[in-house]
Amino acid sequence: MVYRKDQFVFSGHRPLPAVIRLYKEEDFDGLIDIQRECFPPPFPEELLWSMEQLESHIRHYPEGALCAEVDGELAGSVTSLRIHFQEDDPDHCWEDVTGGGFIHTHVPDGNTLYVVDISVRPAFRRMQIGRLLLHSLYERVVADGMDRLLGGGRMSGYAACAHEAAPDEYIRQVLAGTRQDPVITFMLKSGRTPLRVVADYLEDEESADHAVLMEWRNPFRLTGG
Structure with a gap:
């Protein structure tokens, strides 16, 4: 499988050549460095990608393992797998659906592309790299x-204001524009819409372990709820 998309991104008013492509073994050191920049201490080192996990990604589903280069420098990555999903499925946690980040849970004929992780180096975050990576997965x-x-x-x-609002109310406030959430707002701007709040999704102090399942529907496949 080959995938490569060439275009330009902007640093201020300056256009820079960018490439979205499949990541490969020689990128692994750089991909781990990206995670270190995105998740500095006190984030546990053992929760960053390992060589074994990255190798498992390209072995189980290479088509879903993408990286971004800007002017020849690795700037970000996104990892995904395929699953079977229906809207009335019971809630799940990140650990279970991704096989602990090894994606051995990948289902080759799954009806849904599931995002495992997206990481963009801080120096590149004003260049729309995250949005480009997500749009490549939409493709x-x-x-x-x-x-x-x-x-x-x-x-x-959410954790910072959990004493003020229940999780569902917090998301309603984000959708009403009365609150901003860095992750959820980014996803909304990238074309995704919320399905429901999930408790105990991922051990994460900032979110009090809460997440929102957010989807992008294939406009050629789904037309209704």
Whole structure:
């Protein structure tokens, strides 16, 4: 499988050449460095990608393992797998659906492309790299005739105001524009819509372990609820 998308991104008013492509073994050191920049201490080192996990990604589902280069420098990555999903499925946690990040839970004919992780180096975050990576996954959904892209968005601002609002109310406030949440707002701007709040999705102090399942529906496949 080959995938490569060339375009330009902007640093201020300066256009820079960018490439979205499949990541490969020689990228692994750089991908781990990206995670270190995105999740500095006190984030546990053992929760960053390992060489074994990255190797498992490209072995189980290379088409869903993408990285971004800007002017020849690795700037970000996104990892995904395919699952079977229906909207009335019971809630799940990140650990179970991703096989602890090894994605051996990948289902080759799954109807849904599930986002495992997206990371963009801080120095590149004003260049729309995260949005480019997600849009590349949308293209994969369409190309392979899947129903949707799905993933859990950390409610990264929730813990700070949990005493003021229940999780569902917090999301209603984000959707009403009276609150901003860095992760959820980014996903909304990237075309994704919320399905429901999930408790105990991922051990994460900032979100009080809460996430929102957010999807992008294939416009050529799904037309209703």
